[in-house]
Amino acid sequence: MAKTILIVEDDLEIQDLLSFTVSRAGFESKPVNSSEEAIRSLDSSIPELIIADWMLPGMNGIDLARFIRSDDLLKDIPIIMLTALGEESSKLRSFEIGVDDYVTKPFSPNGLIARIKAILRRAGVQRNKELDLAGIKLDLTSQKLFANGKEVKISPTEFKLLELFMKYPNRAFDRSQLLDRVWGRGVFLDDRTVDVHVLRLRKTLKPVGCDHLIETVRGVGYRLAAL
Numbered sequence: 001m002a003k004t005i006l007i008v009e010d011d012l013e014i015q016d017l018l019s020f021t022v023s024r025a026g027f028e029s030k031p032v033n034s035s036e037e038a039i040r041s042l043d044s045s046i047p048e049l050i051i052a053d054w055m056l057p058g059m060n061g062i063d064l065a066r067f068i069r070s071d072d073l074l075k076d077i078p079i080i081m082l083t084a085l086g087e088e089s090s091k092l093r094s095f096e097i098g099v100d101d102y103v104t105k106p107f108s109p110n111g112l113i114a115r116i117k118a119i120l121r122r123a124g125v126q127r128n129k130e131l132d133l134a135g136i137k138l139d140l141t142s143q144k145l146f147a148n149g150k151e152v153k154i155s156p157t158e159f160k161l162l163e164l165f166m167k168y169p170n171r172a173f174d175r176s177q178l179l180d181r182v183w184g185r186g187v188f189l190d191d192r193t194v195d196v197h198v199l200r201l202r203k204t205l206k207p208v209g210c211d212h213l214i215e216t217v218r219g220v221g222y223r224l225a226a227l
Contacts, residue, residue: 002028003048008038010056018051021109035059042074045180054083069098073168078119131166134213134226138163147208158201165224174221198222
């Protein structure tokens with residue numbers, strides 16, 4: 001599945017150019033016109049990378065980046081800031097709040113794609129190869145599950161579901177968020193699909209006494225409870 005890039009740009013000509021550039025390079029483009037639209041989009045789906053213009057109407061690109069870096073679920077998304085400002089102080093301000101790269105308009109399409117690929121490579125290397133929480137250990141390289149020191153057989157879908165819960169412990173996900181993150185955008189499945197796989201995940205964890213960690217949050221969805 002193609003990696004998704006969220007493009008936050010109010011100039012429609014530049015937005016079209018960015019969308020064309022990333023799509024031609026094999027990425028899925030998701031363009032929006034403002035920071036507010038971007039935040040609404042992030043509430044339902046999380047991209048692999050964000051390209052945001054500095055000078056956006058309303059909430060500007062810097063404030064959007066600051067918002068993303070302050071959110072536990074979003075903070076690791078790489079951000080490229082796009083702007084006509086070329087001053088060194090502007091670049092420093094971007095990097096201080098955690099922007100990964102800075103591109104000045106007019107930009108080279110090939111240069112932009114090279115930067116995107118380099119950032120995504122770095123992000124992949126920096127990701128933890130192992131998650132360890134509340135007696136559960138996930139080896140992300142071998143795709144194996146260990147609970148209380150014992151290897152436990154688990155299906156690929158339940159593995160992805162548990163991985164998401166463990167990356168964001170105590171965070172409640174609704175069913176649409178789980179469908180999007182585990183099964184992928186553009187896959188049309190009934191919400192009951194989530195319930196079925198959560199039930200299977202609990203059954204997988206029950207023999208090792210960890211099924212109670214997957215909690216139902218009334219009116220929302222599910223979470224992994226970790227003290």
